[in-house]
Ligand code: AMP
């Protein structure tokens with residue numbers, strides 16, 4: 001990569017239509033994308049099951065959910081809270097805290113197809129990368145290292161693309177994606193976020209994603225308290241996977257498990273401790289176990305496989321920021 005590169009700003013992407021507004025050829029295209037989604041779900045879930053991960057069902061309402069803060073990528077317009085049975089619960093922003101506790105107790109290796117509600121700012125309608133409701137394939141493994149998870153994800157991604165090209169050739173041809181979708185080669189290149197920022201400034205993401213025709217890792221990203229931070233070196237043991245043109249498709253990390261560190265980070269982030277009292281209590285009792293994992297955005301990964309302009313095209317019922325349809 002060179003500093004002279006022109007940084008391309010993505011042009012606004014047209015918002016996809018709702019299901020009942022589609023023409024016949026658009027319905028056919030929607031059905032083809034649906035077949036790629038079905039294949040992707042079958043492929044990934046069966047690989048996790050084959051590797052000994054337990055498949056958990058998601059929750060929609062909890063007292064505790066992801067603070068999504070501080071996260072350089074987050075842009076939340078509204079957080080949904082509602083009272084039930086005299087308690088305040090929140091819609092799931094991600095199941096990260098549930099994963100930490102599940103993998104420390106009954107489910108050492110687990111995955112969940114988890115609906116995440118994030119009311120993104122309406123100005124994100126035309127990025128092509130944001131929807132206000134999406135599904136994460138969220139997984140976690142006790143005692144795993146970052147390297148274990150990165151190796152697993154590289155295997156899964158290469159195998160997934162090879163299987164889509166093999167089993168859904170007609171569908172990819174229909175979407176004009178067969179020739180451009182290449183099976184990636186592992187290991188993927190890894191960049192350190194702080195080094196990228198020093199070299200490219202705020203536009204590092206555009207530069208890295210545009211210039212690499214292949215998936216890349218970005219590590220060492222300061223963000224939420226649950227990702228592991230080495231207090232001595234200031235380095236974060238976490239990782240994001242970026243896909244060409246589609247950007248970040250997965251975020252993950254080795255996790256914190258020690259009480260003092262978790263508490264110090266929650267206080268530093270000025271997050272309401274009361275919302276995280278259970279995870280703090282378990283950590284204090286030594287019941288939180290080291291683990292590592294990640295969450296893959298299903299709409300983004302299918303969006304990349306199918307080459308859509310807007311990831312809401314992969315949703316049967318599009319959830320475009322600022323646009324609320326009847327369905
Ligand atoms: P995060 O925990 O914020 O890193 O989210 C995990 C993954 O979910 C990301 O890497 C994306 O693939 C996906 N994701 C996050 N926010 C959105 C969004 N607004 N629309 C679609 N996918 C998203």
Ligand code: MG
Pocket residue numbers: 073240248250251
């Ligand atoms: Mg992320």
